[in-house]
Amino acid sequence: MRTELSIVAAPGRLPRIDAVGGLAGRHTGTDTVHLIGTAATPLGGDELDIRIVVLPGARLVVRSVAATIALPSTRTPESVAHWYFEVGAGAELDFDPEPTIVAGGARHHAVTTVRLAPEARLRLRERVQLGRSGEDGGAWRGDLCADLGDIPLLRHRLELGADTGTDDRLSAPRALDSELLxxxxxxxxxxxxxxxxxxxxxxxxxxxxxxxxxxxxxxGGAVSVARPGVTSA
Structure with a gap:
C-alpha cells in the first residue's frame, strides 16, 4: 500500500488535510490535527509519504490517536516512511505523535526532511520501540536531514535492532526517544x-x-522541552 498525507496550516483558518491510503488527519482544535490510522500500515512493502507545511505566521500542533505498528508481510519485512516538514517565517510546529512499534521480524526505515525559516519555531519528537511484549526482533533506521534556510542544521542517522552496527543481544538498546528543538x-x-x-x-x-x-x-532530562511559545496539546 502507498499512503499519502498532506497537512497545510495557514493563519486564520483550519489546516487543510488531504489523505490517500492508510493514514488520515482529523481537526481536534483550531490549530491541532490528530493522525488517525484507517488501515493496517506500514506492512512490509508499504510506503508512506507525509508532508506537513506550516505557512508563515501559522501555528500547528500534530498528535496521533494511537501508536503506529510496523509489521512484516509475507513478501518482505521492510517498509519505509518519508516525512517532510516545512515551517515558514514566524510559524510554529509542535509534532509529537505516539510511538512507532516495530513488531518482531519487521524492518522499518524513516526518512525525515525538515526545512525551517530562520524565524521559525519547531519541536519535532520521535519515539520508537522494537518489539511488542515478548518480542526482541525487528530493526529500525532513522535518517534526519534538517536545514535552516540555506544552512545545514543537522544530518543524523541512528539504527536500532537486528543486524545493525551496534546490535548486541545482551545490552543494545531497543527504544529511542528523540527530539529536535x-x-x-x-x-x-x-x-x-x-x-x-x-x-x-x-x-x-x-x-x-x-x-x-x-x-x-x-x-525529562535530555528530552526536556518546556519553553515559552511551545505548548503540548
Whole structure:
C-alpha cells in the first residue's frame, strides 16, 4: 500500500488535510490535527509519504490517536516512511505523535526532511520501540536531514535492532526517544551515556535517549522541552 498525507496550516483558518491510503488527519482544535490510522500500515512493502507545511505566521500542533505498528508481510519485512516538514517565517510546529512499534521480524526505515525559516519555531519528537511484549526482533533506521534556510542544521542517522552496527543481544538498546528543538540556546547536557542533549552549531538542539523500553512518563532530562511559545496539546 502507498499512503499519502498532506497537512497545510495557514493563519486564520483550519489546516487543510488531504489523505490517500492508510493514514488520515482529523481537526481536534483550531490549530491541532490528530493522525488517525484507517488501515493496517506500514506492512512490509508499504510506503508512506507525509508532508506537513506550516505557512508563515501559522501555528500547528500534530498528535496521533494511537501508536503506529510496523509489521512484516509475507513478501518482505521492510517498509519505509518519508516525512517532510516545512515551517515558514514566524510559524510554529509542535509534532509529537505516539510511538512507532516495530513488531518482531519487521524492518522499518524513516526518512525525515525538515526545512525551517530562520524565524521559525519547531519541536519535532520521535519515539520508537522494537518489539511488542515478548518480542526482541525487528530493526529500525532513522535518517534526519534538517536545514535552516540555506544552512545545514543537522544530518543524523541512528539504527536500532537486528543486524545493525551496534546490535548486541545482551545490552543494545531497543527504544529511542528523540527530539529536535529550534530555537534552543541551552548548553549541552548528559544524564548518562544513553541520554544526551547536544546544541547545534546553527542553533537549536538534538536530544536523544536510548533504552531497553520506552519510558511511560513524560520525557525529562535530555528530552526536556518546556519553553515559552511551545505548548503540548
Amino acid at each position: 529550534y530555537p534552543d540556546d541551552r548548553p549541552a547536557w548528559a544524564g548518562s551515556l544513553d541520554a544526551v542533549r547536544l546544541p547545534l552549531a546553527a542553533g537549536g538542539s538534538l536530544a536523544t535517549r536510548t533504552s531497553a523500553r520506552l519510558h511511560a512518563d513524560a520525557p
